[in-house]
Amino acid sequence: MITVENLRKTYGDFPAVVGSDFSVESGEVFGIVGPNGAGKTTTLKMLAGLVEPTGGSASVLGYDPEEPAMRRKLGFLPEESPLYEDMTARSYLRFFADLYDVPRDVADERTGAVLDRLDLEYRDRRLGDMSKGMKRKVAIARSLVNDPDLLIYDEPASGLDPLTTNVVLEFVRELRDEDKTVVFSAHNLFHVESICDRVVIMNRGEIIARGTVPEIRAEHGETTYRVFTTVPLAETLPADDGADGEERHVAVVDEMAAVESLRERAEAAGGRVADIRTDEASLEDIFLRLAREAPTTSEAEGGRGGGTGGTTAVDESEQRVVGGNEHS
Numbered sequence: 048m049i050t051v052e053n054l055r056k057t058y059g060d061f062p063a064v065v066g067s068d069f070s071v072e073s074g075e076v077f078g079i080v081g082p083n084g085a086g087k088t089t090t091l092k093m094l095a096g097l098v099e100p101t102g103g104s105a106s107v108l109g110y111d112p113e114e115p116a117m118r119r120k121l122g123f124l125p126e127e128s129p130l131y132e133d134m135t136a137r138s139y140l141r142f143f144a145d146l147y148d149v150p151r152d153v154a155d156e157r158t159g160a161v162l163d164r165l166d167l168e169y170r171d172r173r174l175g176d177m178s179k180g181m182k183r184k185v186a187i188a189r190s191l192v193n194d195p196d197l198l199i200y201d202e203p204a205s206g207l208d209p210l211t212t213n214v215v216l217e218f219v220r221e222l223r224d225e226d227k228t229v230v231f232s233a234h235n236l237f238h239v240e241s242i243c244d245r246v247v248i249m250n251r252g253e254i255i256a257r258g259t260v261p262e263i264r265a266e267h268g269e270t271t272y273r274v275f276t277t278v279p280l281a282e283t284l285p286a287d288d289g290a291d292g293e294e295r296h297v298a299v300v301d302e303m304a305a306v307e308s309l310r311e312r313a314e315a316a317g318g319r320v321a322d323i324r325t326d327e328a329s330l331e332d333i334f335l336r337l338a339r340e341a342p343t344t345s346e347a348e349g350g351r352g353g354g355t356g357g358t359t360a361v362d363e364s365e366q367r368v369v370g371g372n373e374h375s
């Protein structure tokens with residue numbers, strides 16, 4: 048559905064995306080995750096044909112993303128959805144239906160079903176009078192007006208309250224059940240961890256880890272073991288007594304060989320290992336460690352200094368949605 052090879056974007060001499068390679072299979076929910084300024088939006092805009100890459104290639108739905116035909120088959124949700132404040136949700140969605148040549152009755156039914164699932168009432172309210180969460184729901188409905196197979200969502204749940212976040216993420220998960228493919232970005236790792244089939248983690252323009260969440264955890268996460276013994280050993284600390292009132296001591300180790308060593312020494316001291324608990328690193332832990340450790344090509348080249356922040360100038364091409372028209 049999507050193949051990306053050595054995709055790059057440089058703004059002036061600033062490398063926003065440095066040689067990305069990944070593919071997205073049909074029917075997947077694929078997450079691009081990273082902190083502010085990591086290059087997520089730039090990547091998504093290149094896939095949506097809204098930003099021209101500086102190098103490399105991307106194939107989306109079998110098209111070069113620059114081809115207008117591709118955009119007609121895509122649903123793109125920008126990070127900040129520009130909405131016409133004076134329009135009602137209903138008239139706004141019909142306006143987009145017209146642009147995509149979708150008959151109004153079909154569009155009304157399609158977007159109405161989306162808004163029902165997203166729990167949005169007040170469809171005749173002015174967009175300017177809607178809350179941020181309500182506007183986001185209208186923008187999501189807009190992304191589906193043309194019934195696309197592929198959805199590219201930039202931070203769909205950013206800035207929403209926890210309840211609305213859950214509604215939106217649950218909706219994204221359900222899109223997969225309808226054989227849609229979803230690529231979305233997030234800086235909140237919890238969002239990706241809960242709904243993505245596969246993930247790439249970006250930092251400072253580069254992909255620093257990839258795979259399913261369990262794969263990333265297996266490759267980059269440190270599993271630690273809390274080993275409870277019934278006798279004190281050199282590296283144990285006192286712990287609460289066991290349920291049976293038996294004395295307990297605990298040591299935290301990060302490899303099975305150390306667990307075995309504790310077992311042997313506990314037994315040699317007349318005790319035993321009473322319990323072992325495994326603590327798996329969260330995606331958040333892994334991300335923080337990788338981000339700390341990752342040397343960046345761009346840094347080596349002196350292009351991207353430290354820090355992950357930066358201001359994001361809105362590219363004019365974001366306004367293009369269908370064909371070469373300027374709107375939205």
Ligand SMILES: Nc1ncnc2c1ncn2[C@@H]1O[C@H](COP(=O)(O)OP(=O)(O)OP(=O)(O)O)[C@@H](O)[C@H]1O
Pocket residue numbers: 058061062063081082083084085086087088089090126234355356357358359360361362
């Ligand atoms: N049009 C532009 N002109 C110059 N620099 C840009 C432009 N767009 C993005 N950048 C820079 O490129 C880097 C990557 O930006 P991008 O918006 O892709 O990151 P992001 O991961 O989506 O961040 P955020 O989570 O804050 O949206 C940032 O340092 C940003 O300032």
